Amino acid sequence: MKKDRIEEIAELLDKRGKLTLNQLDTYFPDVSQMTLRRDLLQLEQAGRIIRVRGGAMSVKEVQKVSSEPYAKKTAMHTDEKIRIAQKAASLIEENCSLFIDGGTTAMCLAKELPDINIHVFTNGLAVAIELAQKKNLNVTMLGGQVMKENLSTASPVAKSYFENTNFELAIISASAFTPENGFSCGSMVEADLLKMTRQKAKAMYMMLDSSKIGKIMPHTFARLEDIDVLITDDEFPADLKEEFLQRDIVVM
Amino acid sequence: MKKDRIEEIAELLDKRGKLTLNQLDTYFPDVSQMTLRRDLLQLEQAGRIIRVRGGAMSVKEVQKVSSEPYAKKTAMHTDEKIRIAQKAASLIEENCSLFIDGGTTAMCLAKELPDINIHVFTNGLAVAIELAQKKNLNVTMLGGQVMKENLSTASPVAKSYFENTNFELAIISASAFTPENGFSCGSMVEADLLKMTRQKAKAMYMMLDSSKIGKIMPHTFARLEDIDVLITDDEFPADLKEEFLQRDIVVM
DNA sequence: AACACTTGTGTTAATATCTTACATGGTAGA
DNA sequence: TCTACCATGTAAGATATTAACACAAGTGTT
DSSP: OHHHHHHHHHHHHHHHSEEEHHHHHHHOTTSOHHHHHHHHHHHHHTTSEEEETTEEEEHHHHHHHHTHHHHHHHHTTHHHHHHHHHHHHTTOOTTOEEEEOSSHHHHHHHHHSOSSSOEEEESBHHHHHHHHTOSSOEEEEOOEEEETTTTEEEOTTHHHHHHTOOOSEEEEEOSEEETTTEEEESOHHHHHHHHHHHHHOSEEEEEOOGGGBTOOOSEEEEOGGGOSEEEOOTTSOHHHHHHHHHTTOEEO | OHHHHHHHHHHHHHHHSEEEHHHHHHHOTTSOHHHHHHHHHHHHHTTSEEEETTEEEEHHHHHHHTTSOHHHHHHTOOHHHHHHHHHHHTTOOTTOEEEEOSSHHHHHHHHHSOSSSOEEEESBHHHHHHHHTOSSOEEEEOOEEEETTTTEEEOTTHHHHHHTOOOSEEEEEOSEEETTTEEEESOHHHHHHHHHHHHHOSEEEEEOOGGGBTOOOSEEEEOGGGOSEEEOOTTSOHHHHHHHHHTTOEEO
16 A cells, blocks of 8 residues: 555654665565655655655654754653653643643644644744644644744733633643742743733643752742642652642642 | 855755755856765765755755645745845844744745844744844744644734834735735735734835736735835836836835 | 875766656546 | 546656866975
8 A cells, every 4th residue: 555655664764864765675675666756755745754866864864963952952851751741632632722832841742732623822933833734723823022042932912812812721831840939930921921821721731840840940930739730750759749639739 | 265155055055945956056157066066065964954856955944844844845945035035135224123924935034134133023933933043133923823824823813912012114925916906815814914014014015026916816905005115026027117116116 | 396296176978866758457436 | 337546667768966087276395
């Protein structure tokens, strides 16, 4: 079947990074080179690969090679983030309306979200673009001044947005957490926005990988008791977990 | 000098995403194609570009590819658009405040804009991200529902933004133009936004490559006399130009 | 100054790769 | 059953790339 073969080619390329047509030919001896060419063309149009002379290479590979310095930042704790994002995604139901922030954990969540009929509000540019790929999903971008470090928007003006919009659920992530100082982040305007979000949403889920615990950032936007669900990883300290559970907060 | 040329090629590629050898050849008429090939080879080994059949593409571009249907992306880097964008960019002065739309021509403009102290409002997600790279430039994203086809936002809510913001200049592009129907685009909400923009801005510059002339899209957002400057290419018909000039509109 | 030697470049032919156009067979729906 | 369409194959032709050699200008050595 054509589709399977194309999928297989894509996976191969993701693993190997780069393949020549001759290599592909030995992988798929029962179809002609021309067919493989056509497959590659399709994959290229889908944006998954790049055709180069002699064959093709995976887009992922290219990204890896080039973004070494930046990769370090984002690659930190990626596995945990993805697992946390998957947990969060499993909580989303069809026809709901939710807010997602613009951080890297939120970006992971955006990738994990199923393509179903939900409405998502976000202040992350990259998150919005990622979500725009999904056909059934509705995205609304919160406007405001663009913060260059994290490609999010934040501004007092966003407030006027909120007056006319509604969402049941806010899923956000913090840069730091201690029981005393609550959930905090580095930007005041962002903290402001997240506070507003808390007021607007019926429920608030917090994604927090355990590396954030014990850190303090300048601006607190939520306290321990403000959240309804805490989504974290297995490293999460048991004693802290107890504190959440005592307040009827679900920890998962 | 070899080094300068290579640097120039790299910059060119970052701006335009992808170039064929023939295009490069016209940019550097005083060296042979073979030399350019060798330059590309070097840049490839340095990891800055990827050579593809017929030419090369910027690694940076590839990173963006994953977030946008690829075919569209490359198709849009036409020479005319870039030349028009360059003309438009040359009109921008330091310390001004302007609006740019989210279309592909606007994207070219974003790339051409100098990194000086100006404030830019836009409703294009990709445009905002592009502009966020520039250190001295200030970007504000207009919020609203994200339109998946063109990664722009548009919504009635955007109106509330405009009440608190000011910009002197709006530089926008249309999808279609006829003297009778004016400048039009395919989306009603977008047309709405652009109309508002017209009211808010002191001046409006229109970027219009000649391929758009004679086409009509469903929603007109500006008429001939609404604009102050028309930025177009050399193919622009002389008789039409006359019509603009009669209304004291600068054509360049 | 004469001499290798390196480096950047151009020219051409040989090679590799890609596209185009057309032919074939199988399959789903009319 | 027939038609239309899709996925595929084949091969000629177009295009792009490499390889090989040549040359000129600058550099250092004797």
